[in-house]
Amino acid sequence: MISLMKKELKRFKRLLSPDYPACSEGEWDDDDKGQDRMRQGILKITLHILRQMNQADLANTLQTKCAPVCQQKLKSKLKDKFQRINEGIFNQISSTLLNEIYTELYITEGGIGEVNNVHEVRQIETAFRRPETQETSVKCNDIFKALLGQNKPIRTVLTQGIAGIGKTVSVHKFILDWAEGKDNQDVHFIFPLPFRELNLMKEKYISLMELLHLFFKHTKELKSTDYEDYKIVFIFDGMDECRLPLNFAKNPNLFDITEPAPVDVLLTNLIKGNLLPSALLWITSRPAAASQIPPECVDQVTEVRGFNDPQKDDYFRKRIIDQSLANRIISHIKSSRSLYIMCHIPVFCWISATVLQRLLCKAESAQIPKTLTQMFTHFLIFQTKLKTQKYDEKYEVDPQMTQNNILLLGKLAFEQLEKGNLIFYEEDLRECGIDVREASVYSGICTQIFREEFELYLGKVYSFVHLSIQEFLAALFKLISFIGNKEHNSKITEFLKSEVNRALKSESGHLDLFIRFLLGLSSVSSQVLLRGLLAQTESMSSSQEDIVEYIKIKIRENSSPEKSINLFHCLNELNDHSLVQEVQTYLSKTGASRLSGARLSPSQWSALVFALLNSDDELDEFNLRKFDKSEECLLRLLPVVKTSRKADLSGCGLTEKSCLALSSALSSNSTSLRELNLSDNNLEDSGQKHLSTGLKNPHCKLETLKLFDCSIGEEDCAALISALKSNPSHLRELNLNYNEPGESGVKMLSNLLKDQCCKLEKLKLCDCSIKEKGFAALASALKSNPSHMKKLVLSCNKPGDSGIKMLAALLKDPHCKLEKLRLWKCKIGEQGCAVLTSALRSNPSHLRELNLNDNKLGDSAMKHLSDLLQDPHCKLEKLLLSECSIGEEVCIALISALMSNPSHIRALNLANNELGHSGVKQISDLLQNPQCKLEKLRCVLSYYHDIIKCNIEKHASTICTVMRQG
Template sequence: MISLMKKELKRFKRILSPDYPACSEIEQDDDKGQDIIREGILKITLHILREMSQTDLANTLQTKCAPACQQKLKSKLKEKFQRINEGISNQMSSPLLNEIYTELYITEGGIGEVNNEHEVRQIETASRRPETRETPIKCNDIFKALPGQNKPIRTVLTKGVAGIGKTVSVHKFILDWAEGNTNQDVHYIFPLPFRELNVMKEKNISLMDLLHLFFKDAKELRPTDHEDYKILFIFDGMDECRLSLDFPKNPNLFGVTEPASVDVLLTNLIKGNLLPSALLWITSRPAAASQIPPECVDQVTEVRGFNDPQKDEYFRKRISDQSLANRIISHMKSSRSLYIMCHIPVFCWISATVLQRMLSEAESAEIPKTLTQMFTHFLIYQTKLKSLKYDGKCEVDPQLTQNNIMSLGKLAYEQLEKGNLIFYEDDLRECGIDVREASVYSGICTQIFREEFELYLGKVYSFVHLSMQEFLAALFKLISFIGNKEHNSKITEFLKSEVNQAIQSESGHLDLFLRFLLGLSSVSSKALLRGLLAQTDSMSSSQEEIVEYIKMKIRENSSPDKSINLFHCLNELNDHSLVQEVQTYLSKTGASRLSGARLSPSQWSALVFVLLNSDEELDEFNLSKYDQSEECLLRLLPVVETSRKADLSDCGLTEKSCLALASALSTSLRELNLSNNNLEDSGPKHLSTGLKNPQCKLETLKLSGCLIREEGCAALASALRLNPSYLRELDLNWNKPGDTGVKLLSVVLKDPHCKLEKLQ
């Protein structure tokens, strides 16, 4: 007890300075015991009360608890993060983050299963889901407990697809802290990006030495200071991590001065062995988030980018002419695919750059309505911008420009094949890009390419977004094929081959690449690129033939997701015939009723595409509006997955439908009505698989009159025990659960974690 009190008095001595009379007296004789210690505490307390008001005391403690090294750290972080990086440009000409920052839509998000589909497809899927009851989380509040959370939050994992705003959120959080605006209870913030930590992969180093290495101004910090100060570590970009992060096998480590490999330091920090009182914030793309064991994470958040009001707010902040901003917003809303992409902040910036110029200068060119057109105009604009800046004219040399574009395209394509989003100087040299001229003379590097300076990596390069890398990779692949005179007559066969490869890709990683490739092969793109690339005149393909080939693939393909992407490809080729065909049919039949209709597979796919891309809110799906059949449900399952409520009652469904619906339970569904279908016990067994998924947030499940017996009730009870948090209403009327089924469900009701309020 005495040693503990002495420790606290020494802490007071550090805080209040050694000028107070009691402080020097305390350490003179360790044998004087508790009396001297009590007397010392009393003298300090009385002196403080006499000399200082409560406000003065608070200010003094804050100042003393924040030594000079903290102020230096804040100053350095403010200097680093006050401007937003939108490509290679003069740092002082970059916009101030606080001037254009628009709050992102961040929500709570469970870890769940890894989603390997293309990230743009993930955004498109999420954009179609109706608003749920999720509570938005402000960037600066991510360490605050949500309603219903009782435990303190130490470690936050933030997920989000590439370019959605994770890093900008981190920078805003740090900047607000450095400027003294928020989270001032935190004494030190140490941002340690994974790409920087990768360089330390082979080193053995202690945590304290690692901090001193990265933060020179923190050398005044001592190993015991973490007991006095609140520290936050930010590990940005776990998807870029090249460390093993082997949580089960890495040895335990408890001392901050004990050397170990960097991956051992990280796993022990995350597990809480090292600095258990420190806060941790980790960001990652979804595919890499599963590297961290769920038990090591107190809260998972997900950055969803901009919601619809935030998109509009961004354009109004970015463009000072509000009349022009409104015209841009109206145009973006007129194209569903473009407006969906505006969930990604980087795409908003690209669109603002293109449309601000085109609409204000009253150009004769057609305003872009597809992704390919938007990216092509951005490429042309950046090239002309360089030419105007350095040559004093808007004309460009097609051959010189093509060499530059092909060099960047080669880099984009080769690194895309390797799965790399970050490149180094050697990667650029291998593709014929002059590193010394990359930021100024390469024509399109200025804003399409991003250059960052990292402490131990030197210059690090990336494209402003994955989609820009895919666009340039597609352009490189197309121009390379055209440049090969031996293959030029077979361009249509080349495009068909690329369609087949994308369809066969299970992960969908070629989906957007294919959209760009086909869009660039169109007649409209040929005209746009003519002044930019020397070889576009050789682009001769039968657009009608490739359109018919895609339609054939839609008819053959049973996967709704693949069909949806093929419809996007038709959109890039400016063909809407299938969609118009179904829309005409629906307008004639009225009220979307398809009962008894004999739709072809391609028409079913078109119907899904039409419903998913409709401006109408998909809040409730009622199968009886379309066709009361199992085939109709299976065809329209993607629509069910984007709805909040699904009424599938009395539609002749069987266990086959339940098998398909199991995956849908971990999407937007909150209410599911399957009453009066012959599901029997097999149906609930399949549904229970979906109910057990941590991502499932179903609140109401109606299974009245479904011929369910004891086995079906047992499966439901098992699912509720494993995932008891959300289901509030379960309707089992007009079934035959028997005594055993009733007993099993009764046990679940007694579980204190069970939220079930209504069991019939």
């Protein structure tokens, strides 16, 4: 063993020489599997030591040269496949190098993979409102790295994101950087297995090893044991496209990679960790399909958010050479809220650039699309075969050449939309009357709408360039089919009404964008654009007026403003803004209670919600008092609350009904709420229970919860803390001031603080009737998990000697990082203060604020405090000692200590103490010290000489607030 190790280390030394080639296959030609494994072990140890020595480049070089030959062949194959990217149709001529145009997409730490019961466009509208700073950003190459505060290893990552948002591009970038030797070089093999290709193996009975041989022929050189020795990453892209029955509960367990089984059984066992438990897995999916995987099988959930606002601008400026034209396009996009929001999706940026680049060069501004329907209509026309090269109002699509083909594509789009499919195979095309032998003709007629893809391994797959294109064509097909059907006796208005009703009944909202397009296509302006496809069977001008009125009726009937939001988008597609204009007068008001006394109809409330959600103002904080301090106002504006980062609902007379609604908002997987202030509301028992239900939901990401003076009793507090304990990792601040948590409530709170997942940084428990036992329990709990707490408010309680001793033990702990400690009016006497200050002296560098107001501290305790203040490690900035029985002699000692370490203190409160003449003079001397940085001084000056008064008031005019008597 030792001789082998020496031999290997010599070989490693040779390999690290720049002139020495990689391992040849002959070097590894050893029939002794035991020696082969020992070599692998020695290599792993050597790589680990090199990386520990910060020699990552040497480690990567050694690993690359020692890698089996098949790894280099795989890297070469993957590099060829993923180095180019296509916007629209896959065409080698029009493709671009990925590294040249790649923009780091906004990937964030996500929640749990559950079904989101709103359309993906609504999810984008919600994400558009969410500030980026409230989420943890993750680079695609760091997808398997633990985030700050995470201790567990990450095996399986689930990345969610709506269609076209950039999941696949992120995957391609990850693979390309590995193949080019830029990142993740500790990984031996990456095996991309897209679901769209695995679907083609639905009937196969095959082992995992054979599956890999089929997809990656070079892996035939690997032995079955190699898969356990090497670091392997499997990438399963597009789980929402999966047509395999992934039955995690009923599929049999499988542990041998050489044992044949159906492909879905291989997948479930790989994901569960039965097969190759050491392998890493990256799975991407649209949100609706993410819940197929059991949560216990996923270690990390991330979400691709697409382009943020600066990246949208960057995209247009990179893509369009003429920068003045690029600026005009950006300005136009920003002028339409619906278009600007959709530009979160990279594919929609490409569609917009394609359309606007041509129109702004040749058309009048009146012809420029301002709605989604107009944008997609222009895009459809541009991508079809044309009679002439010019585009103007006389320009028409050739009906004989394209109408039938577009209708067949529309039929495919509609039928597959109903089934929830985004990718199609030959049998899907045949079912819609499309001859698969002529599929390339269809992708040629609609050059960048419908695409025929030749996959890397197994064959052809068909799709539309984006889900929104599919929804647009589905709506076009429905409208043309209705108009062209002579058997229909009903008018177009009745048809549109029935489709509106059908969309409203959809619980998932999957028809939301479809109905927007359908109504937009029925408008007169769309008829003009598509007159070559739409037969003029009846005038639609009166129909448009009728359907606008019908939508307004539906808005009035719908009590939920959130459900009405899409109806307002429909009105926007029909160019009707009357309802929103009605409520603009309320929004233009300034100050508090702008809705006070207003009698708004249900449709006006809905219009108000729509206007707020689509305004240019950032909804960082929702303050109910700015609108109206009423429960009705809160319930009506709940969608706005959910979209805001902070919600201040303090002192608004909230009841059980409000708490039930807030619980629903906290439980929503689309909520942006991070701070909730419910202070000064009598929430009652039932309200507290509803609130607890929301807090324990895994979707709740509250960081700050303020429940100041909410009449929370012992039982309610226990339930509240129990809820927080079941979901503890997000909360950073908890304010329970002026409540009665009782002994059991304090005990539950102590248990929460002990939890290693608890990251609470600020805890406020002022005047909560906490006695000696509860105080000791809290301090003991914090001592067992001390590194997070930064601010602790325990004022107006009765800690007693044992409580103070336990608190002192916490303060001594070197892991304690407490910065603010407030203990005013806690009946802390001379002995208690001495214990506290002694503890602080042993760990003085973190504390910045100490409030001991209204405690009888005594002379010996103040001496300990003076010793603390003159310690050079003491960084105290705020010291509050009002009503602490401080006399003249003690004041002199205190200020003298500050003079020896004057550069940190910013605020000093000595009000209501007997400072005497000498004490006041000492303060004057401190203020004259050039190193003194005091900004706030509170003290009572009753007896002082004129010169002292002059010195103090000279500083008071610029930096101090001084109380004067006599």
